[in-house]
Amino acid sequence: xxxxTIKIHDExxxxxxxxLWGMMMGHWMLQPPMKEIGEAGYDSIDLPMHxxxxxxxxxxxxxxxxxxxxxxxKEIGDTKSKVYALPSMGVMQDITGGYSNKTMxxxxxxxxxxxxxxxxxxxxxxxxSDQVKNHFPVIFPLYREFGVxxxxxLAIGHTPRHNDEFYANAVREIRDKYQPKEMVIxxxxxxxxxxxxxxxxxxxxxxxxxxxxxxxxxGMNGLNTYNxxxxxxxxxxxxxxxxPPLAYSSSHPSVFDIIKNAEEMGLSHNMDVKKLESIxxxxxxxxxxxxxxxxxxxxxxxxxxYKHQIPGGVISNTRTQLKQLGHEDKMQxxxxxxxxxxxxxxxxxxxxxxxxxxxxxxxLNVISKERWSEILDSMVExxxxxxxxxxxxVPYMDKNLYDxxxxxxxxxxxxxxxxxxxxxxxxxxxxxxxKAEWNMLSASDEDFFFTFLLHGDQELKKVTPGGPDTYKKxx
Amino acid sequence: MSSHEHEAASxxxxxxxxxxxSVFYRRPSPEEPPFVxxxxxxxxxxxICLLEVMKCFRSIGAGVSGTVEKILVxxxxxxxxGTEMFLIRPEK
Numbered sequence: 001x002x003x004x005t006i007k008i009h010d011e012x013x014x015x016x017x018x019x020l021w022g023m024m025m026g027h028w029m030l031q032p033p034m035k036e037i038g039e040a041g042y043d044s045i046d047l048p049m050h051x052x053x054x055x056x057x058x059x060x061x062x063x064x065x066x067x068x069x070x071x072x073x074k075e076i077g078d079t080k081s082k083v084y085a086l087p088s089m090g091v092m093q094d095i096t097g098g099y100s101n102k103t104m105x106x107x108x109x110x111x112x113x114x115x116x117x118x119x120x121x122x123x124x125x126x127x128x129s130d131q132v133k134n135h136f137p138v139i140f141p142l143y144r145e146f147g148v149x150x151x152x153x154l155a156i157g158h159t160p161r162h163n164d165e166f167y168a169n170a171v172r173e174i175r176d177k178y179q180p181k182e183m184v185i186x187x188x189x190x191x192x193x194x195x196x197x198x199x200x201x202x203x204x205x206x207x208x209x210x211x212x213x214x215x216x217x218x219g220m221n222g223l224n225t226y227n228x229x230x231x232x233x234x235x236x237x238x239x240x241x242x243x244p245p246l247a248y249s250s251s252h253p254s255v256f257d258i259i260k261n262a263e264e265m266g267l268s269h270n271m272d273v274k275k276l277e278s279i280x281x282x283x284x285x286x287x288x289x290x291x292x293x294x295x296x297x298x299x300x301x302x303x304x305x306y307k308h309q310i311p312g313g314v315i316s317n318t319r320t321q322l323k324q325l326g327h328e329d330k331m332q333x334x335x336x337x338x339x340x341x342x343x344x345x346x347x348x349x350x351x352x353x354x355x356x357x358x359x360x361x362x363x364l365n366v367i368s369k370e371r372w373s374e375i376l377d378s379m380v381e382x383x384x385x386x387x388x389x390x391x392x393x394v395p396y397m398d399k400n401l402y403d404x405x406x407x408x409x410x411x412x413x414x415x416x417x418x419x420x421x422x423x424x425x426x427x428x429x430x431x432x433x434x435k436a437e438w439n440m441l442s443a444s445d446e447d448f449f450f451t452f453l454l455h456g457d458q459e460l461k462k463v464t465p466g467g468p469d470t471y472k473k474x475x
Numbered sequence: 476m477s478s479h480e481h482e483a484a485s486x487x488x489x490x491x492x493x494x495x496x497s498v499f500y501r502r503p504s505p506e507e508p509p510f511v512x513x514x515x516x517x518x519x520x521x522x523i524c525l526l527e528v529m530k531c532f533r534s535i536g537a538g539v540s541g542t543v544e545k546i547l548v549x550x551x552x553x554x555x556x557g558t559e560m561f562l563i564r565p566e567k
Contacts, residue, residue: 318529363528363529377531410536
């Protein structure tokens with residue numbers, strides 16, 4: 001029987017800021033609420049300590065990410081909450097730049113666990129069958145060696161392929177091979193309906209073994225708070241929330257709504273509401289001071305969203321960019337193009353980075369004389385399997401489109417890279433050899449790793465000297 | 476007809492044009508050398524530039540065998556649909 005106490009996982013400073021504030025958070029915007037987040041009673045906290053955050057600190061705020069990450073550790077102190085960080089390491093690097101392999105993943109873990117000893121759990125994006133087969137055998141043992149427990153995210157697709165049977169098999173396979181402590185139902189597009197939740201949650205529960213199920217529901221259809229309550233009713237006891245103003249809209253449900261609904265259902269929680277109110281107050285002031293939207297609300301329900309599955313933020317950027325291209329009248333045509341494209345592409349789940357390049361390809365298909373006459377390099381990478389094979393949908397692609405893409409001048413080079421990717425991930429060259437390739441043989445492991453994450457040392461050189469005391473404070 | 480088109484027609488040069496309004500880049504990344512220089516031999520599969528639209532890139536092939544005769548735009552230039560970017564002297 002389910003416990004009568006719910007647990008909350010906090011995404012305020014990671015997914016909340018990514019969903020609503022474009023991740024634009026500098027040192028002094030992240031610091032004020034962090035200590036209280038560590039004290040508020042969360043079962044776990046996701047810190048903005050992922051591979052994109054160093055770039056945010058450096059490029060947009062000219063701040064030293066090595067100092068920022070140490071600040072997170074100091075502020076979070078001796079929190080009783082589990083601390084999640086570093087999602088996607090070992091996978092995303094293949095896409096964003098340099099290859100990752102066992103040596104670099106190990107280095108990343110050494111550096112990050114040293115800077116933040118509290119770091120003890122890590123989400124694994126997004127647990128498609130390619131990753132379970134190819135990446136997990138490398139990543140699970142390596143992370144566990146460092147005392148960091150991998151938590152599989154299962155991204156929920158809204159396509160005919162991604163039915164409950166698909167998830168039953170995926171959850172069972174992960175359970176049998178890796179016995180994770182937690183598994184996450186990740187509604188990355190925020191399109192789950194209560195009807196689907198009522199079949200999906202039991203599917204996970206029946207197949208997850210001893211793993212705890214956690215919800216991760218974005219809000220594109222405005223139903224994520226209700227979906228969380230439905231999950232509660234079905235016996236789930238761990239839920240992802242954000243604290244307003246970083247809740248609602250395309251982000252997560254508000255922590256206040258979830259604990260209130262839990263109380264209504266006779267369930268208890270461990271949250272310190274006064275601390276949550278203080279966190280919320282600070283975030284409102286930070287958001288207002290920096291011009292971020294703080295007036296966020298649940299989104300309206302729109303059936304058309306299910307056809308194109310494009311997140312609201314991407315739609316709003318696309319509208320702006322179409323205007324710059326002189327095609328502001330084409331937005332509806334672009335959105336209508338996407339369902340056809342998704343079918344042709346084999347119905348990939350619309351996760352990052354797919355949504356961005358799919359919408360841009362849709363723009364090209366609409367404004368060119370002929371569909372697919374202009375093909376993005378990302379689409380070539382997609383067809384070559386850089387973003388996964390089986391699960392990305394490559395085997396299900398329209399054959400004519402696949403052949404057309406693979407006949408492009410640079411497709412062979414990209415395919416060679418894709419074919420070598422896995423071999424490279426499994427390889428473990430000496431660290432000095434990699435440092436030498438970067439002309440950084442004498443650099444410390446930490447400096448080298450951050451340079452690797454930032455694709456070079458150019459941006460680190462632009463950091464404002466003098467440390468945080470010289471950075472501008474926002475409140 | 477533009478002056479380049481006159482030049483292309485009169486000298487049998489093949490223009491490579493942008494089909495969609497985009498930003499033109501001559502190099503794969505700022506630290507790397509240009510894809511091609513004037514005088515370089517190209518084949519139909521040689522990538523000669525990148526075009527960017529909405530922060531997404533596409534590699535453009537020469538589409539013809541020959542020699543790069545002229546590069547008509549600069550890296551970072553916005554090229555309207557139909558703009559000639561290169562003139563290629565085709566192999567005979």
